[in-house]
Structures are given as structure tokens and as C-alpha cells.
Amino acid sequence: MxxxxxxxxxxxxxxxxxGGAKNSVLLLLAASVLATKPIVLTRVPRISDVERMCRLLKQLNIKITHLSSHSLLIDPSDIQYSDLLGDECQDIRTSILFLGALLGRFGRAKLRTPGGCKLGVRPIDLHVKAMKELGAIVSVTEGVVSASFPGVISDHISFDKVTVTGTVNAILAACRHQNPVLIEHVAQEPEIDDLICLLQSMGLNVLREGVNVRVSGQVMDLAVEHKVIxxxxxxxxxxxxxxxxxxxxxxxxxxxxxxxxxxxxxxxxxxxxxxxxxxxxxxxxxxxxxxxxxxxxxxxxxxxxxxxxxxxxxxxxxxxxxxxxxxxxxxxxxxxxxxxxxxxxxxxxxxxxxxxxxxxxxxxxxxxxxxxxxxxxxxxxxxxxxxxxxxxxxxxxxxxxxxxxxxxxxxxxxxxxxx
Ligand SMILES: CC(=O)N[C@H]1[C@@H](OP(=O)(O)OP(=O)(O)OC[C@H]2O[C@@H](n3ccc(=O)[nH]c3=O)[C@H](O)[C@@H]2O)O[C@H](CO)[C@@H](O)[C@@H]1O
Ligand SMILES: C=C(OP(=O)(O)O)C(=O)O
The missing domain is CATH 3.65.10.10 (Enolpyruvate transferase domain)
Incomplete structure (x- = not known):
């Protein structure tokens, strides 16, 4: 049809x-890459972007179970690193969030550039710049983004322009490290605050301070249940x-x-x-x-x-x-x-x-x-x-x-x- x-x-x-917000649940699903304990998400909308995001999580060996029509159990206990080079990345914009999520969890990431709604050019230069500011070596060649942290990460990222998913990548890449990072000029969208709320419940030390976000790598690793905004x-x-x-x-x-x-x-x-x-x-x-x-x-x-x-x-x-x-x-x-x-x-x-x-x-x-x-x-x-x-x-x-x-x-x- x-x-x-x-x-x-x-x-x-x-x-x-x-219903639950598309632009929130997709960020929350990406954040599960940083988790070690199960996450239950409720008020999950039954939309195709969620299915596509779940397919990418499954490639990392994250288990996803439908507890009911609007709740998902996400179990990352057996997570394994994988490159994400399949065409699925090009179906959605939020596949780019695996850049920050994999860097944050495994210190490296290799994935295809994202798709999403066709709204003219949708560059990822701000994402790449943020990862570089954090200390990653990043390259984008023939539709593949590769990144790795060679050593200690820096304590500061600053965005020149507001970007929603760019902000998410910066937070996810930074928040499991030991040293504190200040991320300046972040997006004000409420979906970012929903993400911060989930990360806090997971035991991560992430705090919004107006247009900045401060993260400092205390990790408590808690199981959580979270209702999407x-x-x-x-x-x-x-x-x-x-x-x-x-x-x-x-x-x-x-x-x-x-x-x-x-x-x-x-x-x-x-x-x-x-x-x-x-x-x-x-x-x-x-x-x-x-x-x-x-x-x-x-x-x-x-x-x-x-x-x-x-x-x-x-x-x-x-x-x-x-x-x-x-x-x-x-x-x-x-x-x-x-x-x-x-x-x-x-x-x-x-x-x-x-x-x-x-x-x-x-x-x-x-x-x-x-x-x-x-x-x-x-x-x-x-x-x-x-x-x-x-x-x-x-x-x-x-x-x-x-x-x-x-x-x-x-x-x-x-x-x-x-x-
Ligand atoms: C999944 C999700 O949350 N999608 C939303 C998110 O998309 P998305 O996060 O992709 O949009 P951004 O906030 O990044 O884009 C804002 C502006 O910055 C530009 N830009 C962005 C990144 C970059 O690296 N370089 C650059 O120049 C974009 O072309 C655009 O003009 O915010 C958009 C703007 O509110 C919404 O329309 C989308 O629904
Ligand atoms: C542009 C949109 O979504 P995405 O960024 O996921 O393509 C949208 O939700 O209208």
C-alpha cells in the first residue's frame, strides 16, 4: 500500500x-549502547523509524523485547562492537547517533552516513567537528564515517550552530569517560532533556546548565524504566x-x-x-x-x-x-x-x-x-x-x-x- x-x-x-515522541525515543534507543543494565522504555510509538533503529541495535547484539504494544525491554548485557556499514543506516537520520554512542562505549566507530527525511542537504560536519574537539580522529570517505579516540579526551566541545542530533552525539561520546567535559551551545529541544533524564537514571553524571551540558564520568550502571515524553x-x-x-x-x-x-x-x-x-x-x-x-x-x-x-x-x-x-x-x-x-x-x-x-x-x-x-x-x-x-x-x-x-x-x- x-x-x-x-x-x-x-x-x-x-x-x-x-503518543511518545519520535525524536525522543530514537535518541533514547541510541543511548542504550552506553548501558550495561536493562532499560525499559514505555510510551514507545509504533513507527517505522523505531523498528529501523532497533534493527541497528540488534547488529550490536543488544536484545530487544516487546513487553507490550508500547513498551520495549532493551538488554545490552551481551553487547558487542560492530561496524555499521549496511544500507539500513541510510534509512534514518538517527543512525548517525551510533558515532557518539560507539565512541562513548568502545572508543571507536565505523558507520555509513545517515539518511532521514529529504530536506535538501543534511550535512554532518558539526558532528564530525564535535568529535574532533573531544579528541577523536575522524574521517569521512565515500559515505563511511570512521572515528577513534587515540588517547585522553579533551574537556571541552563548543557548537557554532544549534544541532539536535549533533548535541546528542557530543553527550553520548563524552559521558562515560572519567574526566569532566563541558559541551557549549547545545540544542534546547525538550527531546535532549528527555535523553539527559534517561542518562541520569542510568547513573551517568550529565547536567544541563542552560545552553551548556556538563558531563563528568561517574558511572553507576543502574537498570531503569523510562517513559518517553x-x-x-x-x-x-x-x-x-x-x-x-x-x-x-x-x-x-x-x-x-x-x-x-x-x-x-x-x-x-x-x-x-x-x-x-x-x-x-x-x-x-x-x-x-x-x-x-x-x-x-x-x-x-x-x-x-x-x-x-x-x-x-x-x-x-x-x-x-x-x-x-x-x-x-x-x-x-x-x-x-x-x-x-x-x-x-x-x-x-x-x-x-x-x-x-x-x-x-x-x-x-x-x-x-x-x-x-x-x-x-x-x-x-x-x-x-x-x-x-x-x-x-x-x-x-x-x-x-x-x-x-x-x-x-x-x-x-x-x-x-x-x-
Ligand atoms: C531525529 C531528530 O531529532 N530529527 C530532528 C532534528 O534533526 P537533525 O538533528 O538532523 O537537525 P539539526 O538540528 O542537526 O539541524 C539544524 C540545522 O543545522 C544544519 N546542520 C546540522 C548538522 C551538521 O552537521 N551541519 C549542519 O549544517 C542543518 O542542515 C540544519 O539547517 O532536528 C531537526 C531540526 O529541528 C528536525 O527537523 C528533525 O526532525
Ligand atoms: C525531519 C524529520 O525527521 P528526521 O530528522 O528523523 O529525518 C522529522 O521528524 O520531520
Missing amino acids: DSLTVSQVGAINGSLTA PDRIEVGTFLITTAVLGGSIRINDMNPELLTTVLSCLTKVGAKIETGSDFISLEMTERPKALDIVTAPYPGFPTDLQPPWSVLSAVSEGTSKIQDMIYSERVDHFVELNKMGAQCQLVPNGAIIKGVLDLEGATLCAHNLRSAAALVIAACKAEKKSTILQINVIKRGYPDFFGTIKKLSKTMVCKPVEN
Whole structure:
């Protein structure tokens, strides 16, 4: 099933419980390479990126058992070093985390360069620079990264630019060594704090101090159980869906502080939002108003919600400017939306979107995870059916996108395309 027809759905009316964050669980799985005792992860989302990450862990002889549909037992007691040179590394971005994890655990690493969503060029120069600053000898040749620690590691890494997975690599490479390391200008994303929390529970001495992280190699090696934080991008996607289609939604087991900027933008376009310590509810009774968006590292507007938000802009009253300052080439969905009668004009770093009242059904292609979500939302809004090609990519980050929309709208939304 790589192509689907998607039909119009009515207003949203329902509730759901937030699932675990893709961009957190993948970091936590990489951290298990540093563990010697078992880790139980709960609130694990059933997404294909988790399966792919687990396959890489198994190549290191780490045992993974499904305790229930959303919990995993990860047992690293028989871990063995292995190069990771298979094509699987190119399926996901977080395969690059084995650079820091293997260096941290075994003092050496050899792996293929990573894949992940195609968002234009996704270099790894900041990862390599961080490992070199820590004292590793690193080379990248013909798609293979090799690294080793020849001697004592240094006490200092400083990032010139915010990088989420680069920060993770620095922490993982540094935190099992005896001497303290200060890592400066790290990413502020909450998924990094979830990782730090797991490492602390494992008995590692890792502390965030604002924009820096300090590690100092005390290792206690404890068995842990850890609940993955909620997926702010998945929750944001369904809030935006409701703002596009109208109606109301309540999301439980969700800390609203993870989405402060997005909630403020949703309020500005006309959504009524209520929050409590562990829920967000949203009601949309009018056509959204246009709003300019500029993506930025956390706590700014997340680039991963830029494609879904662009659908909102496409049907808003007025003209919006969308600028993606993190991935300037994250624009494929604008071209697809124009096939549906949207008016997106590409400009450097994004698009200027003149809102239209209705979208038309069309044949569309999902080029990556978040543009797939965006195209489904747009297709749910359009009066006539759309066909979306390459839709399987949506499973990288949303456990059951269509089931959730069906539950929330009480409408059957999709059918596989018959060949
Ligand atoms: C698994 C995961 O957590 N993925 C997220 C992570 O990706 P990822 O960690 O790959 O993204 P980064 O934070 O590293 O990228 C931020 C920016 O830095 C640039 N850069 C990055 C590394 C490098 O070595 N050199 C360099 O120039 C990138 O091209 C980009 O412009 O953060 C992105 C930005 O919030 C999100 O879209 C991804 O969903
Ligand atoms: C870009 C994304 O993921 P990744 O970094 O894993 O490719 C995403 O989740 O939108």
C-alpha cells in the first residue's frame, strides 16, 4: 500500500492521548549502547523509524523485547562492537547517533552516513567537528564515517550552530569517560532533556546548565524504566488539522509547555485554546486568518510543523509568508499544494501563500514524513478525492495517521489505490 485515495472529511470532534515522541525515543534507543543494565522504555510509538533503529541495535547484539504494544525491554548485557556499514543506516537520520554512542562505549566507530527525511542537504560536519574537539580522529570517505579516540579526551566541545542530533552525539561520546567535559551551545529541544533524564537514571553524571551540558564520568550502571515524553510534533499536527477542518479536539497526557509557540500562533489565527497541566483542547469555529511564520530552533516555531501549517495558510483568509530558516529547501509540499489549487509562490527559504476558500482533489506525491502529513490534511479538506503516492513515508513518524483522523472525524478517509 504505497498509494491511497483520500476523501473529504467533516469537522473534527474527539479526543486522543499523546503518543511518545519520535525524536525522543530514537535518541533514547541510541543511548542504550552506553548501558550495561536493562532499560525499559514505555510510551514507545509504533513507527517505522523505531523498528529501523532497533534493527541497528540488534547488529550490536543488544536484545530487544516487546513487553507490550508500547513498551520495549532493551538488554545490552551481551553487547558487542560492530561496524555499521549496511544500507539500513541510510534509512534514518538517527543512525548517525551510533558515532557518539560507539565512541562513548568502545572508543571507536565505523558507520555509513545517515539518511532521514529529504530536506535538501543534511550535512554532518558539526558532528564530525564535535568529535574532533573531544579528541577523536575522524574521517569521512565515500559515505563511511570512521572515528577513534587515540588517547585522553579533551574537556571541552563548543557548537557554532544549534544541532539536535549533533548535541546528542557530543553527550553520548563524552559521558562515560572519567574526566569532566563541558559541551557549549547545545540544542534546547525538550527531546535532549528527555535523553539527559534517561542518562541520569542510568547513573551517568550529565547536567544541563542552560545552553551548556556538563558531563563528568561517574558511572553507576543502574537498570531503569523510562517513559518517553509526548510527541509535540504529532500533537501539533492534529491541532493544526483541527484548525484546518474546523471542530474541536482535546489531547490528553500532553504538557502544553512543549508547544507554547505553536499554541500562540493557533490563537492568533482564530483557534480557541484551553490548557491544563496535562492537556490541550482546541476549538475552531471560523476560517483561519493568515499569519506569517518563521521557523527556529526550540522554543521557536518547529520546522517539522511547517508543512502542516502551510496547509492552514493555504486555506486562510489573507496572505501569509512562511520562512523555514532551518531547512530552506523544505518546500516540496508547496508544489504539491498548488496542484490542489493553492496559491503558494516560492520565495527564498519558503513561500508566500495567498489563502483560497477551497482546495481541489489532485494526484499528489509525499516526498517526506511531514509533507505526507500536510498532504493528507489538505486532501481531507478538499471536496473531491485525492490520490497520494509514496504515502508509506508517513509511518516513519505517525503510528496510525489515518486511524486517528477516522476516529476524530467519524469519517472513513482513505482507501488503497487498486492497481
Ligand atoms: C531525529 C531528530 O531529532 N530529527 C530532528 C532534528 O534533526 P537533525 O538533528 O538532523 O537537525 P539539526 O538540528 O542537526 O539541524 C539544524 C540545522 O543545522 C544544519 N546542520 C546540522 C548538522 C551538521 O552537521 N551541519 C549542519 O549544517 C542543518 O542542515 C540544519 O539547517 O532536528 C531537526 C531540526 O529541528 C528536525 O527537523 C528533525 O526532525
Ligand atoms: C525531519 C524529520 O525527521 P528526521 O530528522 O528523523 O529525518 C522529522 O521528524 O520531520
